[in-house]
Amino acid sequence: MQTAIILNMVRLSLLNGNAPSSCLAYVTYGNLLVLRQGNIEAGYEFGQLALAVLHRYEAREFEARVQFVFNGFIRFWKEPLQTSLESLLVNYHHGRETGDYFYGFLSVILYTVYALGVGKNLAAVERDVALYQQEAQRIQGLYINNLMPIYRQGFRALLGQTTAPTSLNGDEFDEEAVLAHLATINNNLSRAVIYMFKLILAYQMGEYEQAYAFAREVDPFKHLFWGTYWYVQFTFYDSLVQVALLNEEGEQDEQTVVSYTQRIAENQQKLAEWATYTPSNFLPQWHLVEAERLRRAGSQTQARQHYDQAIELAQQYENRHVEALAVEKAAKFHLRRGQTRLASYYMSDAHYLYGRWDARLKAKQLQRQHPQLVLQRQPEAGFGTIRTSLSTTSSRSMVTSALDLLAIIQATQAIAGEVVEETLQARLMQVMLEGMPVQRGLLLLPHTADEWYIGVEGRKNGKNKIELRPNLPLIAASAPLMLTNYVIRTHESLVLNDVVHDDPRLADDPYMAHKRVRAAVCLPLVNRGELRGVLYLENTVATGVFTDNHIALLHILASQAAVALDNAQLYQNLEQRVAERTAELQGLVSELDAFSHTVAHDLKSPLSGIIGYAEILGQEMGHLTAAESEELLQRVIQSGLRMRHIIDGLLTLATTRAGDVPLTVLDMESIVQDQKERLFYVLAESKAEVVLAPEWPMVVGYEAWVGEVWANYMSNAIKYGGNPPRIELGADVVDEQTARFWVRDNGQGLTAEQCAKLFTPFTQLGERRADSHGLGLSIAQRIIERLGGTVGVESEFGQGSLFYFTLPLG
Structure with a gap:
């Protein structure tokens, strides 16, 4: 009945126009398309349409429901999981502000599921859940109050805070009693959630038989997970468990092997x-399962490739959860092969990654089981204790009532109005310093993912005026690297109102110790799940200077700054593309002019010959001998062949602009x-000597095009070589990725000026090459560049020439 109502609402909206409630119809229909038909593309489009209608009509009464469905069930199929993660927390506030607590708190539940999926710090997530649980308990009779304790206890178990490694039992949670109660009230979804946590715990601890039993408890109810990332997690771990059992030593009956193998294949599909x-949400998992499957099949080389690809x-996608698993499995793979040094490298990294994720019990297990392999590295997860979350300190209504709205608008407009990168960076720093109780600020920007620099430094001088310095190196003397590196890696916001008290380890940071920083803020500038920069602000005078209002304003401005940085980068890229396209068009215009000259001049010459010889034949037909007539006909044929050669060259030049081959x-x-x-026949007529190399490297290319290049180079060597021509053809390997092929002639060679013009289309060099139409070498260049290589010539006047081209090794 509900489906029929939704379909009717969609039909009426499409026929008669949208109403505010159309957003709810569209997003529900989009969810149905994904869940029931597997039509992800169409479902996502309807989800986007729902958001557009929601914003068009400012339908706040539907916002929590629409955002919950879109971010919880649709978005992650088409966008990185991190984008849903951020939006689900924002939607909690939408629910609070509109009184739609049910969908607000459900968004929190899915936030925890997706936080687990991307490997967000376990301790930080557990603290968030605890705070939201307190909020939920204030509202009596809320359904979510039955779910929050389960999720919180699941994260406690992953942190190693339960009575046993694969149990959820704790001081405030009786697993057996909870499961019995859930069975009594037929709450199969919550039961499946408990067993999902136990499945993940058992697999991580290497208890594969237990993990298989837990997976079988989930399996009858996995359809209840469909549309959420729990379903993906189950698909992933179900395969890992079954391939682990197949890899266990001991005999297994054929039926079991076939069943497990078929199930793994279905999950992998x-x-x-x-x-x-x-790819970011599913591909690393696929590669890890494939690595484990190939290890069992004995394909060791392929297995290693898939382990490395998964890692x-x-x-790349910043998934600590899968990264830690993949590195651990790779370590055990190398250990089985007797590669102890390599295994030690991977196992140490796995220990570090589990520690950084705060999977403490697992990290201890690796240290206990492989003490000779694990080289200690200090995980960074401890910063989670000083992380400040806005989720419990502010909401849209609090920000609006506590802050000067006009100041926010002016500040965001000042940032959003800049599109030139350098100007934007300076304006952003000025806005931040003007509105915050700080003396100095840094905007960190990436050269690459691993190399950062200070885009702009700002500081207030004694007269409270702001001084800016752009483009500085990021070194220990200029920034607290312990703090900034943590934010770069985790994308988490840090607010330290008392630096030393909040985390004593920061007293050891060289910058913090030297500058005596009292309070600091470090924020990631994230847009569409991508880190665009990091903002650092400091106060060296007093502690406790950052109020909730300051923090709220900072997050608003940081969000705007991330978008503005993206837009400025897009604008710069667009300007660069316009400049490149303009240069390309200018080049094409020059080629077109030269092309016109070729058509007008080079084709005119043989065409005039054809007309002239034909007129002679017509006028003197009765007076010519058979031999004279034959000679004139041959000249007509030669002129026609020359025209065809020129036209073929023009066509080949044009086809190299076409699509991929x-x-x-x-x-x-x-x-x-x-x-x-x-x-x-040309070689025989010229009596040319051809010397071929005995061996040729294997390369990647397109055979028809490469053949044309060889024909062109050899034809030039015949035409412009010695008398008789001597032509050498050979190859050599340049490096691990490239091979060079060449043709050497014994002609008179070329001057440096001639070499510089040689590959320009429609260019002729000297009287000896006057019968050329200047196309052959430019065709060769265009072909080879399309195939990822280069062309060139090495020549010295009087010493012959060597023409070469390169291609990627196969």
Whole structure:
């Protein structure tokens, strides 16, 4: 009945126009498309339409529900999980402000699921859940009060704060009693959540039989997870458990092996399909399962590649959870192969990653089981104790009532109005320093993911005027690297109202100790899940200077700053693209002018010959001997062939501008032999000597195009070589990725000026090359550059020439 109502609402909205409630119809319909039809693209489009209608009509009464469905069930199929993570917390405040507590707190529940999925610091998430649980308990009869304790206890278990490694029992939680109660009231979803936590715990601790039993408890109810990231987690861990059991020593009956193998294949197919939409949320998991599966199959080289790919992707997508798992499995893979040094490297890294994630029990287990492999590294998770979350200290209504709204608007407009990067950075720092109780600030920006610099430094002088310095190196003397590196890695905001008291370790930071910083703020500037910069502000005079209002304003401005930095980068890229496109068009205009000259001049000459010889034949037909007539006909044919050669060259030049061609590994020896046979008569007529190299490296390219390059180079060597021509063809490996192929002739060679113009389209060099139309080498250049290589010439006047091209090794 509800589905029919939604479909009817969508139909009426599309036929008659939207109403405020249309946003709810669209987002629910989008969810149905994803859940029931697996149509992720269409579901996402309807979700976007719902948001557009929501904002168009400012339908606040529907905001919590629409945002919950979109961010909880639709968005992560098409966007990185981090974007849903941030929006779900924001939606909690939407629910509070509109009185829609049910969907506000449900958003918190899904936040914890997705926080686990991306590997957000476990201690930080557990603290967040505890605070939200206190908020929820103030509202009597709220359904969410039955769920919060389960999720909080699940994170406590992952932190190692329960009575046993795979149990959720604790001082305030009786697992058996809770499961019995849930069974009595037929709450299968909550039961499945408990067993999901136990499945993850058991697998991580290496208790694979227990993990399999827990997975079987979840399996009948996994459909209740569909549409959320719990379903993805179950698909992932279900495969890991079954491949782990297959990899266990001992005999297994054929039916079990077939069943496990089939189940793993089905799960892998799902992950692979989902990864086509959003690789960041699914691809690292797919590679890890594939690595474990191939290890069992004995494909050791392929398995290692998949381990490394899983690790690399998890690092790239900042998924600590999967990264820690993948590194641990890679360590055990190398250990089984007797590669102790390599295993030690991976195991030490796994220990560090689990510690950074705050999976303390797992980190201790690795230290206990592999003491000879684990080299201690200090995890950074301790900063979680000084993290300040806005989730419990502010909401939209609090910010609006406590802050000067006009000041916020002016500040955000000042930031948003700048599109030139350097100007924006300076304006951003000025706005921050003007509105905050600080003396100095830094805007950190990335050169690369691992290399950062200070985009602008701002400080207030004695007269409270702001001085700015752009583009400085990021070194220990200029910034608290312990603090900034943590924010860069975790994307978490840090508010320290008393630096030494909040975390005594910061007293050891060289910058903090030297500058005697009393209070500091360090914020990530994140837009669309990507870190665009880091803002650091400090007070060296007093502690406790940052109020809730200051923090709220900082987060508003940081959000605007991240968007503005993105826009400025896009504007700069656009200007660069416009400049490049303008230069390209100017080049094309020059080519077009030269092309016109070729058509008008080079084609005119043989065409005039054809007309002239034909007129002679027509006028003197009765007076010419057979031999004379034959000679005139041959001249007509030669002129026509020359025209065809010019036209073929023009067509080839044009086709190299077309779309991509299929690349394959080339047998270069065969290609060279084919082109030699193609030029057989020309070689015989010129009595040329051709010397071929005995061996040829394997490269990647497009055979038809590469053949044309060889034919062009060889034709030039015949035409402009010695008398008789001597032509050498060979190859050499330049480096691990590139091979060079060359043709050397014994001609008169070229001057440096001629070499500089040689590959320019429609350019002719000297009287000896006057019968050329200037296309061949430019075609060769365009072909090779399209295939990822380069062309060139090495020549000295009077010493012959060597023409070469490079291609990627196969």
